[in-house]
Amino acid sequence: MIKLLKIEFKKIRTYKVFWILAGLYFVFLAAGILLAEFMINHTVNNINQRMPIPFPHVAIYYFPDVWQNVAFFASIRYVLIFPAIIMIILITNEFTYKTIRQNVINGMSKTEFLVSKLMIILLTALIITVILTAGAFFIGLSHSGFNEVDFFTKGIPFMTGFFLSLLCYMIYAFFCGFILRNTGMAIAIFTLYSLIIEPVIYFFFRAPFMFKNTIYTYLPVNSVIRLTEYPAIPMLKKMMGLNLQDHVSFIACLIPLAYASVMTAIVFWVMKRKDL
Amino acid sequence: METILNVDKISKSFGRIKAVNQLSFEVMKGQVFGILGPNGSGKTTTLSMLLDLIPPDNGQFSWFQQLPSKESRKRIGSVIESPNFFPYLDAVTNLKIVADIKDKPYDDIDEVLQLAGLYERRFSKFKTFSFGMRQRLAVASALLGKPEVLILDEPTNGLDPQGIAQIREIIALVASRGTTILLASHLLDEVQKICSYVVVLRKGIMLFSGNVKEVLAVSDSVELSASDMPGLTAAIREFPGFISFNEAEGLIQVHFSMTVNTSEINAFLYQKGILLSHLAEKKRSLEQHFLELLQDTP
Numbered sequence: 208m209i210k211l212l213k214i215e216f217k218k219i220r221t222y223k224v225f226w227i228l229a230g231l232y233f234v235f236l237a238a239g240i241l242l243a244e245f246m247i248n249h250t251v252n253n254i255n256q257r258m259p260i261p262f263p264h265v266a267i268y269y270f271p272d273v274w275q276n277v278a279f280f281a282s283i284r285y286v287l288i289f290p291a292i293i294m295i296i297l298i299t300n301e302f303t304y305k306t307i308r309q310n311v312i313n314g315m316s317k318t319e320f321l322v323s324k325l326m327i328i329l330l331t332a333l334i335i336t337v338i339l340t341a342g343a344f345f346i347g348l349s350h351s352g353f354n355e356v357d358f359f360t361k362g363i364p365f366m367t368g369f370f371l372s373l374l375c376y377m378i379y380a381f382f383c384g385f386i387l388r389n390t391g392m393a394i395a396i397f398t399l400y401s402l403i404i405e406p407v408i409y410f411f412f413r414a415p416f417m418f419k420n421t422i423y424t425y426l427p428v429n430s431v432i433r434l435t436e437y438p439a440i441p442m443l444k445k446m447m448g449l450n451l452q453d454h455v456s457f458i459a460c461l462i463p464l465a466y467a468s469v470m471t472a473i474v475f476w477v478m479k480r481k482d483l
Numbered sequence: 484m485e486t487i488l489n490v491d492k493i494s495k496s497f498g499r500i501k502a503v504n505q506l507s508f509e510v511m512k513g514q515v516f517g518i519l520g521p522n523g524s525g526k527t528t529t530l531s532m533l534l535d536l537i538p539p540d541n542g543q544f545s546w547f548q549q550l551p552s553k554e555s556r557k558r559i560g561s562v563i564e565s566p567n568f569f570p571y572l573d574a575v576t577n578l579k580i581v582a583d584i585k586d587k588p589y590d591d592i593d594e595v596l597q598l599a600g601l602y603e604r605r606f607s608k609f610k611t612f613s614f615g616m617r618q619r620l621a622v623a624s625a626l627l628g629k630p631e632v633l634i635l636d637e638p639t640n641g642l643d644p645q646g647i648a649q650i651r652e653i654i655a656l657v658a659s660r661g662t663t664i665l666l667a668s669h670l671l672d673e674v675q676k677i678c679s680y681v682v683v684l685r686k687g688i689m690l691f692s693g694n695v696k697e698v699l700a701v702s703d704s705v706e707l708s709a710s711d712m713p714g715l716t717a718a719i720r721e722f723p724g725f726i727s728f729n730e731a732e733g734l735i736q737v738h739f740s741m742t743v744n745t746s747e748i749n750a751f752l753y754q755k756g757i758l759l760s761h762l763a764e765k766k767r768s769l770e771q772h773f774l775e776l777l778q779d780t781p
Contacts, residue, residue: 210583210586213583214580214583214584217572217576217579217580217583218569218572218580220576221571221572221573221576222569222571222572223571224571300569304567304568304569304570305565305567306567306568306569308536308563308567309567309568309581310584311534311535311536311556312534312536312556312561312563313556313557313561313581313584313585313624314553314554314556314557314559314584314585314586315553315584316552316553317535319553480538482531482536482537482538483531483536483537
């Protein structure tokens with residue numbers, strides 16, 4: 208296991224594309240989270256110009272809501288797609304450079320190859336979650352201090368939810384890259400599906416009432432994003448009613464986990480039978 | 484002698500095309516074994532099956548008298564088709580990955596790089612390497628960890644004469660250390676120079692196998708003509724070493740299994756009462772011989 212990680216680490220240690228994309232991801236992630244409050248309040252100001260009774264400004268960085276808000280902004284499609292694209296590149300590179308062939312020739316088993324890639328995905332999800340948790344903690348601390356009694360109550364469920372979102376979404380990407388084998392095609396199809404096709408399906412299948420389950424609920428990418436479906440903003444809660452999410456649903460976690468498990472099983476099945 | 488590789492009736496089809504059909508052969512320890520055949524004869528498919536890249540449809544094979552596994556592959560160094568490395572990594576890192584997979588120490592990375600003449604460029608990225616350097620790095624990686632078997636698939640394909648000479652020098656050196664070598668090539672000359680045993684493939688079917696000297700023995704041929712052609716064809720059959728003859732334009736071309744002396748032929752036929760009007764010695768090129776070898780069989 209350690210040996211496989213060592214090998215994977217050698218493959219990415221001096222790989223510029225990986226580090227540039229990872230850097231971009233963290234810039235987008237930090238910018239998204241840190242600018243969120245400003246942008247929401249900017250919108251509120253615009254609305255208030257036409258309102259007789261102005262809406263109050265929102266604050267989203269307080270304990271314990273900061274956990275849900277950070278998880279929400281970190282699992283927006285446009286941000287989440289970065290680590291997914293990195294995974295597509297890492298797996299399709301192996302086909303492009305035929306190094307998957309060479310690894311097997313040199314004495315790696317096909318199972319070991321897949322396990323090493325899955326370990327990288329798991330480790331990446333862990334590292335990003337840890338960084339995000341630390342970030343959310345410091346944001347919360349700088350805005351509310353320790354005086355809040357339940358400052359960590361929402362922390363563990365929402366960070367675990369984010370970890371699962373990220374893990375499953377990267378496994379989708381890995382699946383897409385493994386099946387298509389071609390970097391450009393895999394990125395194009397994955398991005399197209401995530402950012403356009405599913406939203407279009409949503410447009411046609413949306414339920415008359417916003418919080419009712421539809422086919423859309425069970426689509427792979429949406430089920431990932433839905434783990435933290437809404438930010439925790441008290442005002443929004445008042446407007447939308449009591450139904451608004453305040454915890455990560457265990458049942459909702461099962462949907463992306465089921466997709467990811469089936470995809471992983473297919474990858475192992477294909478690897479065993481297909482010519483390299 | 485110890486059996487290194489035993490191949491038992493392996494077959495592989497791609498759609499309706501039978502790439503390899505009921506192929507069997509055996510490689511002994513220390514042999515330099517050639518797989519000879521034109522492009523598309525199933526050489527790479529065979530090697531891919533032996534390295535677990537492609538599952539065979541039928542038949543089986545064993546390495547080191549054991550069922551094939553990742554452990555047996557760790558004892559084999561291979562260059563299959565093109566050199567496959569990460570272009571953005573330097574030569575040393577690429578070789579370290581190979582050593583990690585094979586569970587071998589990094590100790591002989593410098594040695595194999597020196598052997599391949601790439602030591603000075605060891606920290607250059609693979610993508611900056613020329614075609615010949617890439618091929619040599621592939622050979623270097625195959626030699627990492629002192630493998631018991633070296634598999635080379637068209638190792639000199641596309642190289643310039645200097646590159647070919649460098650690769651052959653390395654092969655000769657490795658062979659002299661007693662490493663078993665399995666070499667696939669479409670170049671008769673290469674197989675003849677390097678190998679001691681050979682199987683000849685055509686369209687996935689084994690045509691011949693055996694000692695290189697026997698299978699690829701270059702028989703000489705002689706052109707003969709006489710006024711009494713029926714007498715000539717009858718008499719020449721009795722000459723020692725006679726294999727066959729072709730008739731063409733008033734003369735016959737006779738093949739012998741060994742080098743013959745034209746004056747002996749003349750004397751022999753004179754004794755039989757045949758007076759020759761034409762006698763010429765024909766040397767066939769190796770390539771021509773190879774083509775004939777492939778064409779002669781239905």
